[in-house]
Amino acid sequence: MAKILVTGGAGYIGSHTRYFLEQRGHSVMVVDNLSRGHRELVPDKILHVLDLHDKQRLAALLKQERIEAVIHFAAYIAVGESTQHPEMYFANNVGGSVSLFEAMIEAGVDKLVFSSTAAAYGTPKKVPITEDQDIAPINPYGESKVMVETILDWLDRYRQFRSISLRYFNACGAEPAAGLGELHDPETHLIPLILRAVQTGKPVTIFGDDYPTPDGTCIRDYIHVSDLSEAHINAVEHLLNGGASDIFNVGTGIGHTVKQVVDAVEKVTGKKVPSTIGPRREGDPPSLVADSRKLQTTLGWRPTRADMEVIVRDAWHFAEAHVLKQK
Numbered sequence: 001m002a003k004i005l006v007t008g009g010a011g012y013i014g015s016h017t018r019y020f021l022e023q024r025g026h027s028v029m030v031v032d033n034l035s036r037g038h039r040e041l042v043p044d045k046i047l048h049v050l051d052l053h054d055k056q057r058l059a060a061l062l063k064q065e066r067i068e069a070v071i072h073f074a075a076y077i078a079v080g081e082s083t084q085h086p087e088m089y090f091a092n093n094v095g096g097s098v099s100l101f102e103a104m105i106e107a108g109v110d111k112l113v114f115s116s117t118a119a120a121y122g123t124p125k126k127v128p129i130t131e132d133q134d135i136a137p138i139n140p141y142g143e144s145k146v147m148v149e150t151i152l153d154w155l156d157r158y159r160q161f162r163s164i165s166l167r168y169f170n171a172c173g174a175e176p177a178a179g180l181g182e183l184h185d186p187e188t189h190l191i192p193l194i195l196r197a198v199q200t201g202k203p204v205t206i207f208g209d210d211y212p213t214p215d216g217t218c219i220r221d222y223i224h225v226s227d228l229s230e231a232h233i234n235a236v237e238h239l240l241n242g243g244a245s246d247i248f249n250v251g252t253g254i255g256h257t258v259k260q261v262v263d264a265v266e267k268v269t270g271k272k273v274p275s276t277i278g279p280r281r282e283g284d285p286p287s288l289v290a291d292s293r294k295l296q297t298t299l300g301w302r303p304t305r306a307d308m309e310v311i312v313r314d315a316w317h318f319a320e321a322h323v324l325k326q327k
Contacts, residue, residue: 068109
């Protein structure tokens with residue numbers, strides 16, 4: 001079993017991946033500057049409050065802890081915010097990543113799993129989306145992730161620095177066994193927003209009901225955060241076992257409309273979802289669904305929690321136990 005550093009490990013997906021790494025028997029350290037992460041999601045004994053731009057401290061930590069591989073989540077993730085402050089996203093997501101890579105090279109650590117995004121594809125030409133489709137991000141967030149992927153490709157060619165980039169779709173759900181879930185502030189993800197509407201009685205806005213889909217609302221591929229975490233673990237173990245650099249989609253291959261998600265929430269909670277219909281959001285494609293066959297074939301990964309009612313049930317249990325306490 002390996003010693004692995006998780007950057008952004010106090011965030012939503014990072015904290016889940018840390019939990020599953022430990023369940024698999026790996027030793028884990030977490031780096032997070034806590035600007036958007038949550039201290040309570042990480043055991044104190046493994047948390048290092050550290051910014052990725054502090055390259056010297058980061059390199060010293062990598063050496064001191066004898067880290068063998070890094071899983072890199074630390075990034076800003078809000079698409080809308082990235083359009084308002086592009087410079088902030090490039091400084092943090094790209095600049096922070098370069099600082100991390102320099103620290104890793106200095107410390108002799110040459111294996112990394114990168115948290116990328118389906119936003120790399122922009123508006124896809126065909127669905128389901130395969131990894132060989134054109135890269136055409138339509139917002140600074142997606143562009144920042146593509147830039148890091150490009151840097152990693154050059155590091156693989158000239159620095160023998162191996163990496164796996166995982167382009168994932170709509171992360172959702174929660175892990176009941178770990179007591180972990182989604183605590184974004186502000187929250188932008190659909191399922192917790194719908195659950196919050198159920199809890200508060202304040203309507204959630206459905207952006208557009210005139211798309212060319214069966215019920216007029218957008219179709220998305222919702223991947224349970226626990227399945228997503230396991231994909232990261234398969235990826236880092238692939239690198240640790242000598243595997244080559246690559247890029248993979250992570251999704252279920254199943255598309256759900258917004259209205260289907262609302263129906264699942266009403267069924268799980270037994271409550272009506274208050275909602276209003278708003279205009280389409282600029283840049284929202286009608287359908288985004290992953291083709292993850294490459295990941296399944298190469299790394300032996302399978303999504304086992306793809307049922308929407310399972311996803312909603314896990315998210316609802318977490319929301320009832322945690323989110324209301326914060327309000």
